[in-house]
Amino acid sequence: MESAKRRKGRSGSRRSSARTHAEALLLAGDAPETRALAAALSAEWRAAPASLDALEEWRARESAGATCARVVVAMPAREPAGALRETDAGAWFARAEEPIARWAFALGVAAARCADGGAIVAVVDRPAPLDCAGFAPEAAVADAACALVRSLARSEGARGVRVNAIVTSARLAPSQPIAPAPALASFPGTYEQEVAGAVRLLLAADASGVTGQALAADCGRSW
Numbered sequence: 593m594e595s596a597k598r599r600k601g602r603s604g605s606r607r608s609s610a611r612t613h614a615e616a617l618l619l620a621g622d623a624p625e626t627r628a629l630a631a632a633l634s635a636e637w638r639a640a641p642a643s644l645d646a647l648e649e650w651r652a653r654e655s656a657g658a659t660c661a662r663v664v665v666a667m668p669a670r671e672p673a674g675a676l677r678e679t680d681a682g683a684w685f686a687r688a689e690e691p692i693a694r695w696a697f698a699l700g701v702a703a704a705r706c707a708d709g710g711a712i713v714a715v716v717d718r719p720a721p722l723d724c725a726g727f728a729p730e731a732a733v734a735d736a737a738c739a740l741v742r743s744l745a746r747s748e749g750a751r752g753v754r755v756n757a758i759v760t761s762a763r764l765a766p767s768q769p770i771a772p773a774p775a776l777a778s779f780p781g782t783y784e785q786e787v788a789g790a791v792r793l794l795l796a797a798d799a800s801g802v803t804g805q806a807l808a809a810d811c812g813r814s815w
Contacts, residue, residue, distance in 0.1 A: 616795070617705060619654070619698050620666040625763060625783040629666060629715065632788035636660075640667065640698055644690050647697045655704035662795045663702045666715035666783075667694050668763055669733065673726035687729035695737045699744055709752040713794045714741050715787060716806070718759040720813040723766050730764060738806045745804035754803040758790045761810045775812025786811065 616635035620626035622642070630637035638657075641650050671687040679687070695714075702712045718734030719727040738757050745755035765780035774780075781787065790809035793799060808814040 616662040616664060617660040618664045618666065619701055619705075620664075621668050621670070621694070623668045623670075623763075625668060626666045628782070628784040629664070629788055629791075632784040633664065633791060635662075635664060640694060644693060647694065651697045651701055654701045657705055659707040659710075660705055661707050661710040663706045663710065663712045664715065664791055664795075665695075665698045665702050665712065667691060667698055667737070669717040669730045671729070673730075673764075675726060676728040679729065684729060688732050691733045692736045695733070695740055699737075699740050703744055703748055703753070703755075706748070706753050710754075711795050711799075712744065712748070712753065712755040713791050714738075714755075714757040715783070715791065716757050716759045717763050718761060718808075719764040720761045720810055722770060722772075722813065723761060723764070727764055734759060741806065742804045749803060754794075754799070756794045756799075756802060756804065757806040758787060758794065759806050759808050759810070759814075760787050760790075761813060762787060765813075769813070774810075775815060777811075779811035779813055781809060781811050 616633050618630045618633065618635040618637045619640060620637060622639050638654060641647060674683065699714065706712050714737060716734050716737045717730060719731055724731050741755050741757045748755055760781065762780045762782055778786065786809050790807055794802065794807065
């Protein structure tokens, strides 16, 4: 007959495992998609400020918070598409320079909040190559965010932290994609379904050997 002490220990282990599995932190810009992602991941949602001037204070405050085994970062693109030749300096700053700064600050917070041996996943809006016309600044931001992810993977790997990116065209896909048709009829997917599933894949222990990578969750469009 199993001892009460052993039963208690096994029960406590199960509770600890469940609690760790549920512990996820989402650092994100405020958008319906990021709120849906937080719900899908059962994550604590921490909003990044809309103002660039508030980023320093936000980083200092959030970096001092408790560590978490799983941290997700999502800084969705905010500006509408527009031809590059018609993009003035102000529009370029709003669509490219400011978002890159937000990514740098948010990933810095993620590194501070991620516990040793944990995992960080960045959710990056990136138009598929076939659909990138009008999204030059957003494409530049996506490439920069993925570069930051690779850099962070290198610096945080020494303490066992994995850092990867999920790239998605869910928010930047045209209403009528040009030929060829996307591989999956569910294109462009949603944050709460395709994106959340891919995030869970990279957060899982089975992905223990994956770091510094960008995985496209775009229903095959990037082919």
